[in-house]
Amino acid sequence: MCQHTPKCPTAASPDREAAQVVTAHPVQGWSLLCNALVVFDDLGELLPDGQAVAPHRPFATTA
Template sequence: MCQHRPECPSAESADREAAVPVARHPEQGWSLLCNGVLLFEDTGELLPDGRVIAPHRSRLIAA
């Protein structure tokens, strides 16, 4: 359970990536957020219930 104030967004929230990182391993390309989400450097996510969120980097469109 989150001990931060204000409380971090849940893993089910659309803004789940705003949760506080509690472990960072940039050499391995991932961070563990307070809400239990594993956030990967390619913007993919692994949710606590095992669901996978595909990478979702915004793409720049050349004019």
């Protein structure tokens, strides 16, 4: 699916969230990455095989 150079990490890679955004829907709270990963504003994920990943990334903090 990825047409970028260098290629984005696959959905199975540990750094899968580093893939580029294909489409963003901020009002709905989710974005589709070029590796078919859906990331949600609550920091959860949906893998291409339908498996849900619970929120696991730390929230950004402001100083």
